[in-house]
Amino acid sequence: MILGSRSCLSVGTGRLLQGLLPHLRELAIGRVDTSGPVVLIEARSEVAEFGCTACGGMSDRVHSRYVRRLADAAIAGREVQVLLTVRRFRCLEPTCLQATFVEQVPGVAGRYQRRTRPLRGVLEKTAVMLGGRPGARLVERLAMSASRSSIEVPPREWTPS
Ligand SMILES: [Zn+2]
Missing domain, CATH: 1.10.10 (Arc Repressor Mutant, subunit A)
Structure with missing residues (x-):
């Protein structure tokens, strides 16, 4: 599990989460909010560039970001949601018809899945x-x-x- 630079997790907490949530191990984990009825876990990919979903050309030019709210399996009887920040990239290939594309995190959830x-x-x-x-x-x-x-x-x- 990669702990991001803005992470508020200790190394021990990071290891605990890695054991409990192995599907998130390739992501940077931000805040983990256990104060409400649902455990909220902020996560994001730190891979620098992604391939365009149409032409396959790599891009590191971020167009925008948004948060996908994903329901996850329960931990210790508590409902869990992953707040996954994903980036929309600009395709740099001039002949590609796809102007932008969204990074996919296949180990966590497929495209359009909640x-x-x-x-x-x-x-x-x-x-x-x-x-x-x-x-x-x-x-x-x-x-x-x-x-x-x-x-x-x-x-x-x-x-x-
Ligand atoms: Zn493209």
């Missing part, structure tokens, strides 16, 4: 084992963010072709 990979794994297993309403009740009791509809959808690999 849940982390660990939480998605829990929901997929719950859907297979319990189905809709009982599964939704269980994940709610386990302090994880999911609706009944997110439990009812079976994983793609289980869908008959």
Whole structure:
């Protein structure tokens, strides 16, 4: 886990989080707010440049930033959200039709997804084992963010072709 220059975490806290949240180990972790009902973890990538999603050309020219709020698997019975700051880069390739593109952090969450990979794994297993309403009740009791509809959808690999 990379501790950013503005991080308020001690080294010991960083190691604890790395053990609890291995999917965030490649990210810089900022503030961790445990004061409210939901544990909020600020994170961002520190990779300097990314490849354009259209042409693959590398760019380090940041256009803007915004925060993705990702529901994560619970820690010690507490709901967790990752506030992932992502950057929008300008494509530097003059012939590319994609003017800007957003960095992707595939180990954490896929494009347009609002849940982390660990939480998605829990929901997929719950859907297979319990189905809709009982599964939704269980994940709610386990302090994880999911609706009944997110439990009812079976994983793609289980869908008959
Ligand atoms: Zn491009």
